[in-house]
Amino acid sequence: MSTEEQKNNHSDPSPAVELNDQMKRRLEERTHLAEAGINPYPYKFDVTAFSSSIVASFVDDTPENVSVAGRIMTIRKMGKASFLHIQDCQGRIQIYLKRDDVGEDAYNAFKLLDIGDIVGVSGYSFRTKTGEVSVHAQQFELLSKSLRPIPVAKEKEVDGEKVVFDAFSDREMRYRQRYVDLIVNPEVRETFIRRTNVVSFIRRYFSSNGWLEVETPILQPIYGGAAARPFTTHHNALDMQLYLRIANELYLKRLIVGGFDGVFEFAKDFRNEGIDRFHNPEFTQVELYVAYKDYIWMMELVENLLHEACLEVNKRDTTTFLGNEINLKPPFRRLTISDSIREYTGRDIRDKSEAQLRDIAKDLGLELDPKISSGKIIDEIFGEFVEPRLIQPTFITDYPEEMSPLAKKHRSEPGLVERFELIVGGKELCNSFSELNDPVIQRERLESQAKLRQRGDDEAMIVDEDFLRALEYGMPPCAGLGIGIDRMVMLLTGQDSIRDVIFFPHLKPE
């Protein structure tokens, strides 16, 4: 609603929306009910049973007394008796309503109800002629009058398969009115339940290892921990600029300095970048830091976590993602970034100068921004020729130092750091390193980032003096991990768009 409409709303009590005939009728009905002494929005209803449970417990066709509540999804009136389906948290159940059972007044009142209204029904379970377990209503009560018609999709069973006709499918409206999407498209509801299950699973997995779930600042005076452009905001009382975090890495490491052996946080992060089906301006990452461990150890953890999460939500170790069958059974393939580039392009990028790398990229047909340096050039080659072709889960390891200012230098390969990314379906899913804990080198790295910034790289990191001070007190050796939760949920639920795993994805205002 625009500001103008809101103003109008204040001076004029009538709704600002243009009413269609169906809404007018329902609004009138609401008034009639009130006039007849029936509260269209009563306070409570004692629910004793839910749809699927009623069906499940109808063994030996023994009737049970039940009170169910839910939204009316279908109505079939046959004169003096009617069938309807109501939908509750578990699914749908059919209600049978007969005039001679509920009485003439009640039956007439029922006839005024609409699809979309929420009702409470008391009666007993039974099986209809056609075999559907249903509730034979003895009493019913309106619990909430619905004023807007919901998009009704008809369903039919064909060979045991459910066929839906004219489903509510306009993507824009589904995202803008997710509540309607959730009412009428059960698979959407299912996807989000699985999302929650994935998050709960990770939380249990981490907690059971003794690691502590923590919360760190979202509003940060200095943003860091990733290469990205931030959202800025302003604190009035302090009159200072603040940033919405792009990562929580630097705060979690401060906690490792503080003596926790393992900490993790499910973090909403914010990045001021483009929007597409893999990127939403706010997204969720879980970051984990474990003291006395390295990135090799972390790879094993990721393999097991992903595999078990897949078993948990899919009951098997494969999933379909972006048209590919993905097998998440460990072990995953491990490949250094230079080996991967050699495998997919035939070029050797090891021990090459910036000029040589630029030549290789040019030779491969890549057009590069002249400002970018060797690390970024390698990243470009990888992103263009390798990453999209890594469909099955693959750990890419041992990145150039320059691309990874927070990672520890490789124990045996000069110029590289101990880092891995997990690529699945051609997309990055995790990022991890043996964390750099030498405060002197960390300072050098951040200062060279600052130089890159001056060169025009607006994603390069900023020197965070307090973070360096923390490292100077001493941080134990430590392995860190970040998992993109939205993408992990996409992978495990087979969704092709991040908008289908975020309840309210960002859209421009209507």
Place this chain on the structure above:
RNA sequence: GAGAAUAUAGCUCAGUUGGUUAGAGCAUCUGCCUUUUAAGCAGAGGGUCGAAGGUUCGAGUCCUUCUAUUCUCACCA
């Protein structure tokens, strides 16, 4: 940020080469129907064709601009 596609009833969609009063199914309303299930039968109402301009005797249809969404590309996880 660039390109392409889409926008017609509450929902899902037709609408030919520019030509009478813009159609269908579901939903809604009226009547009939006491085990139906995409219930059925008979009838009725419902539209600023995304917005604003323009061309034309005449625009849902052609042109321009704008808005939103979707897809692709660029940046990014």
